[in-house]
Amino acid sequence: MHVVLSRDPDGTVRVHDGAPRAVPAAGLASLVAASEGGARDERPLPRWTWDDTNRWYLGLLRAGVRVERSHDLRLVHRILRSSVPAAGSALATAPPGPWDAMAPTPAGAVPATGARRAPQDDSLFDLAAPAAPEPAPAAGTDPRAELRRQEDAVAGSSAPGRLRLLAAGESAGALVAAEMHHAGLPWRSDVHDAILTEALGPRPPEGHRPARLEELARQIRAALDAPPSLNPDSHPDLLKAMQYAGVGARSLRKWELEKLEHPVVAPLLEYKNLYRLLTANGWHWLDEWVADGRFRTEYVVGGVVTGRWSSTGGGALQLPKGVRRAVVADPGWCLVVADVAQLEPRVLAAMAGDEAMAGAGREGDLYAGIVASGVVPTRELAKVGMLGAMYGGTTGASAQVLPRLGREYPRAIALVEDAARTGERGGVVTTWLGRSSPGPGSAWDEAQAGAFADDAGADAAARARSVTRSWGRFTRNFVVQGTAAEWALCWLASIRRRLWALGAAPGARPGLAPAPFADRPHLAFFLHDEVVVHAPLELADAVAAEVRAAAEEAGRLLFGDFPVDFPLTVATVDSYADAK
């Protein structure tokens, strides 16, 4: 079942399964493709087991080869290393080793794996450029030995079933991340340029402000009676000028400026807004991150402590709503955009076994369900109340409704309160599937020590209290955000498998995506509780149905028969901006 891949120093690949063998690097893609193609016989497909998904899989994808299942030793090691359910294992108790030090392989460091080369790759130009060498695995990392340690740690843990699911989900997530990097997010540079030009004026020469910003800078100076030398990009200078003009702002934050009444506020807010567009997603961004009609970022699986993904490159997880108009499906294709409604409170309800809260989400909108139960008068209060419960809010409306939520949903609220108390005590909390939080670290220790020192004053005690509560908010949120991330991993894994099973639509027009996705629906974007699938138009309805089925499957995988729903909003659109 597990087929472990390793690489000799000379690049030769060793394949460890029933019949261990060595293959030249150039032969790997065809070997993997042959194993994946053998689905017609009864044997299950191999679980490709490697030190790092990017290192192996990106090359395979560039050779047009997809795999069904994998096991990412680096990612699973990280989880098991600190997982409380596996705390007694040899893996968890060993001194730090090379698997702990391993960083993810950057996509740029991975060359295409041999075989199935596209014709244009054989050009003289290509021959003149030597292929990049394969990135070397870390010294002292024997993948077979590590796999055994991981299997032992899981089998001997207090929750083998859950940890096994987490390992499979994390590994599948790594496949999805590599595939989304490979396929890219469809991006229309011309549309993006039109958005920028409409808002800012035409692209200015390097080092110059766009016309609209220049005009707003002029208005800002006029409103402040400031000299032409005033640069609105300089916070200290601008604040000084505003003070001089008696504006009364303590900072340049948007929400603070919005409270003021002064002629400078309107042009300044618009300036900040457009300046942000220019610097974060302007022409430079377009030049750097979009090529051949695709935006390619690097997803970092488990890049957030809670298990959420992060990304590096282009700020992919912060794409402003305003530029999503540039995300447009290829001709003859569409985007199926799906997001989960109120994922985190639903996950909380299921973890806590809180049937009342799960029931509030039965008809769709969970916050509306809370209102319908008579707990709070408005949807807005239900929402801020639940968010406050999960984030640790202590002020305002959120704190006001918390007691009523606690009375109606004692199990759910107790779960997050317990997680907070554990964190405040310096303890570790664990998600539903077994990812544990880091310890509080030296800042927490030092704060407590400070409060007990002989010369401790009121401020030291206050600081200790603040650090303590802050860590409690972290662990409170960790269990919910982390379990939501686990649900999302299972959702993604299921979507990925189902999309491939749909196959190519007969007669569909090929898109611009590279093999193996040129004629198949594929995941193109993922944002915590939201996915974008790029699909041939003919398959839009089928894709939507599979994405919904995948959400049901994810709920069952995590929470079995517990009656909790994960309803989706699904939209089939030409542009991402048209979803919801």
Added chain:
DNA sequence: GCTTTGTGCCAC
């Protein structure tokens, strides 16, 4: 000159 820190805003 360089790197680090602070500010502020975007996403969920």
Added chain:
DNA sequence: AAACGTGGCACAAAGC
């Protein structure tokens, strides 16, 4: 309303 979780990123200012 602006305190209440997780991040990435760009820029200017501060520090070396």
